[in-house]
Amino acid sequence: MGGFFTGRTLADLGRDLRSGDASAAGLLAHALESVDPELNAFVTLDHEGAEAAAEHADKELASGVGRGPLHGVPVAVKDIIDVAGLPTGMGSAHFDGHVAETDAACVTLLRNAGAVIVGKTGTHEFAYGGSGDVSVNGPVRNPHDRERMSGGSSSGSAVAVAAGMVPLALGTDTGGSVRIPAAFCGIAGFKPPYGVIPTGGVFPLSPSLDHVGVLAGSADDCRIAYHALTGLAEAVPPPADESVRTGRVAWIEPEAADPEVVRTVRALFPDAPAEPLDLFELRRIFRAIQDCEAYEIHAERVAEAPERYQPLTLERLEQASRTLGWRYIRAFRERDEFAGQVAGLLDRYDLLALPTMMMTAPPIGETEGPFGRWAPALVSLTCAWNVLGLPALSVPAGTVGGLPVGAQFVTRRGGESLLFDAAGRLAALTG
């Protein structure tokens, strides 16, 4: 677990970089030394490019050019996001040898913020799954138990942060793919509102649901990275009354979940009133949208070279191909109804809280468990917020059986600081 960046915050690193106690080149060296190949977090390490970027960052820092809190900080990027000159492998044999020509928009934002891109991290094949063990690159392993799933699809990004190889990583999240591995690996993962971080240059899974997000050791570091990337000023929550400042939290009770996981997270919000929300209906809506959009993107590959997919990916795509068109359209109509219901909730509360996952990380290679097939079960509590395009944050919330558990906060679009503030209070509470 103990890579160099374990326990070091972006604030710590920034202080050291500015005081001269650390250099970007030095931090990069620590990152590279911290890589544990057995965990399989990285699929590409860009020694040369990263060293040049670190050298450049050090020169800028020395000459007084300040690019903000990510300046000189080593960052990892999920392998469905294009970084110019590096392979983008998508975790798939289909993209063997494929090299990106230009940076994805989110990578441009990262570079503008002065970050040093260390390399590309393993992804569940085509980001189409939450387990992280289905990839031409093999399973990414959970640092808390190497025989267990990292979660996915931003598997390597979560593990690179959780094992202290980097302090920050970019991921993508279509049904939970930032928050799921964050929860399983005991770190923080943040999915902004739909559309805030541009998805250009990111291989699509389901364009109506795709988000770019960040993974870091703490919610506070997610907040710093989010603001550094987007240039969004810190939103100040309306100081209307005490309840707003303390955060009015509603608890969303999962219908089926590991009771120990639920109890652990629920204990953090003893006073939050429970509000009903049909997360299973929202998952059905998610599924109809993702099925149709994902298959549309893969149709030619499935027809022409089905054998290049991992078997589970192919099976899921073939199933997805059969979803009817009117069900897709109906899903958006139903989404609008849920959007109205949740907007009503978010008029009365600042935050919704629930576990990120129904369970702790299952064993690598398992396709079914107590909640049925893992593929749908893994997104049960996360995908609703992709359907609704709302900002959602997963933060560490203790352990069950020695494995990390995540608490998930959701709020209205534009209310991101409420999430980070609440997570800060929670961190103070839980230590």
Added chain:
Amino acid sequence: MGGFFTGRTLADLGRDLRSGDASAAGLLAHALESVDPELNAFVTLDHEGAEAAAEHADKELASGVGRGPLHGVPVAVKDIIDVAGLPTGMGSAHFDGHVAETDAACVTLLRNAGAVIVGKTGTHEFAYGGSGDVSVNGPVRNPHDRERMSGGSSSGSAVAVAAGMVPLALGTDTGGSVRIPAAFCGIAGFKPPYGVIPTGGVFPLSPSLDHVGVLAGSADDCRIAYHALTGLAEAVPPPADESVRTGRVAWIEPEAADPEVVRTVRALFPDAPAEPLDLFELRRIFRAIQDCEAYEIHAERVAEAPERYQPLTLERLEQASRTLGWRYIRAFRERDEFAGQVAGLLDRYDLLALPTMMMTAPPIGETEGPFGRWAPALVSLTCAWNVLGLPALSVPAGTVGGLPVGAQFVTRRGGESLLFDAAGRLAALTG
């Protein structure tokens, strides 16, 4: 054929109304007298409401209130468009006894323009077909040959105008439903660019393709009605050079069509260069979009009371239900590609010209002909412009075997006056 309004233009009527040679009440009486029940154009005549509206219009006109060229003019409205207090029957047993509570937005525009709504006109069931002979109200008959289809789905609106019962009617057009019956019945029919006339209060067929349009004796009356309804100022085409003023026309050759029909329309544009455009691909795109959207709207009715549909409508809906979701999404991607191709054409030309229909009106009740099933064949040359959302106008272009043939003009969004100007030149040419 010879109802009162045959050969009378909106300009004629306006002149007579303003000079006192005619009154709105008198025109309404002429409209009601001109109704030929055998043609089955109207499903509802609103004697009382229309008389009150005519009386009000006459009072306004007498007191110097002028609402423009539709003031005091009798107009018919397709029976999928809500008129407050009147039944909206959709041509279907499903809506037996259903009375609209409020006016559709386009009806509000009509009333604001001072028009007198005479009644509701027969529609192909749920506007889901181009033949006009599938309806709980029975077939609407073509005034040129009563054993032949009127065309649809705005069947009654076209026949009411073609037989001189009214000078103007509202229709809707999802794949050609204004232009098809206009062409078959020898009148003008105009479909504006997508979204220009609001569709609120109109029963949807396929929301991505649905347009409200107008039917009248001439293109000029369509123009007058369009501007009166929308309040759009007459767009002045850029006077850049002579070619723009005379209209640069490209000919789009239909791949399969009655050669006599093609020859008749082509003869009007002897100098127009032929440009390729895959109208059959565009029809496939149309079909994928309409199938999914139409079935989504009807799914519960099909499940709960299939027997209330006309057999052909039910058969088409059941077929539509099976279109796959990814095909729906792909259709929009393909649409974007065609939009680029046609935008390129409309950079080089002001207008595209082609026949409105592949054939003249088939016999009532026939479901198949020389071009296969009538349902797809009827929209072959019209539906492309719904897919692309471009303004399209059908105008009379002679006869083949004694039956009317229509010429269709298409232009870029905002170029509507180019259409009307070209139709004016054509009318001068053909008499």
